[in-house]
Amino acid sequence: MSYFAHQTAVVDDGAQIGPGSKIWHFAHICAGAEIGEGCVFGQNTMVAGGVRVGSNVKVQNNVAIYTGTEIEDDVFLGPSCVLTNVTNPRSQVVRQSLYERTLIRRGATVGANATIVCGITLGRYAFIAAGAVVARDVPDYGFVVGVPGRVRGWMSRHGHLLKDPDGDGVMVCPESGFRYREEADGALRCLDLDEDEPLPEGLRKGSRTYDEFK
Numbered sequence: 001m002s003y004f005a006h007q008t009a010v011v012d013d014g015a016q017i018g019p020g021s022k023i024w025h026f027a028h029i030c031a032g033a034e035i036g037e038g039c040v041f042g043q044n045t046m047v048a049g050g051v052r053v054g055s056n057v058k059v060q061n062n063v064a065i066y067t068g069t070e071i072e073d074d075v076f077l078g079p080s081c082v083l084t085n086v087t088n089p090r091s092q093v094v095r096q097s098l099y100e101r102t103l104i105r106r107g108a109t110v111g112a113n114a115t116i117v118c119g120i121t122l123g124r125y126a127f128i129a130a131g132a133v134v135a136r137d138v139p140d141y142g143f144v145v146g147v148p149g150r151v152r153g154w155m156s157r158h159g160h161l162l163k164d165p166d167g168d169g170v171m172v173c174p175e176s177g178f179r180y181r182e183e184a185d186g187a188l189r190c191l192d193l194d195e196d197e198p199l200p201e202g203l204r205k206g207s208r209t210y211d212e213f214k
Contacts, residue, residue: 015047018055036073054106068099068118075104078112078130085118105140106195107157114149124195127155140195141180141188154188156180157199158206160213162188175208 002019005011009023014031021039023029029041032049039053042061047053051065054073061079065071068085077083085099100119104110108122111130122128123140134149143153143161154162156173162180165171170181170191179191193199 014049042079060112066099069102069104071104072106072108074107076109077104078110078114080113081110082113082115083118084116087118108138109155109159125155125157127159139187154180154182157190157193158203160208160210174213175206176203 003017003021003023005023006025008025009027011017011023011029012031015029015033017023017029017035018037018039020037021035023041025043027041027043027045029035029047030049033047033051035047035053036055036057038055039057041047041059044062045059046064048065048067050067051069053071054075056073057071057075059065059077063077063081065083066085069083083102085102086095087100089095102116102118103121105122105124107125110116110128111132113131114128115133116122117135120134120137122138123142125140126138126142126144128134128138128149129145132144132149133147134144138144138151141154142151143155144150145152154171156162156176156178158173158175160174162171162173168181170179172179178193180188181191182188
């Protein structure tokens with residue numbers, strides 16, 4: 001077996017799990033789930049059939065990922081965050097053929113106890129603050145806080161608020177030095193590294209805390 005599963009974990013026949021992934025205490029990976037390489041699923045997590053999870057995804061304790069969800073590479077799901085797959089559930093009405101699609105794109109972070117209402121897309125490197133309730137699409141690098149969740153700014157790939165744009169609208173991540181700019185279409189772009197490129201090896205270990213720059 002090319003992945004690790006704790007003795008209390010349940011991995012159903014037909015689940016696909018990539019090499020180097022770790023499935024911890026009391027987790028359940030259902031038949032038909034597809035998980036990439038180097039992922040970590042914490043205690044009491046669940047991945048339903050039909051869910052696709054990329055590589056290097058970190059899922060903290062007490063998170064259930066339901067059918068209809070697709071998660072790209074490098075996503076972080078914080079403890080006890082909530083994902084759903086039906087907007088209008090009723091116990092008496094069966095909607096298993098109507099599960100809604102939720103897409104969490106590469107590098108996004110969902111904070112502890114946040115709720116992601118189904119049928120939306122979280123953009124690349126979006127950052128959802130702890131406890132937020134998100135019911136609409138979030139742009140790449142969008143920083144969402146509150147109930148209901150609203151975009152309140154931009155977060156760099158290293159998880160720092162981007163502030164104080166210069167005369168050309170360029171903002172600099174205080175940890176990596178990468179430059180970002182809001183384009184004419186309202187989207188944020190990194191000027192120094194493509195969103196689909198991995199971080200350079202020397203920048204993969206954090207060196208500055210959030211409190212230093214908030």
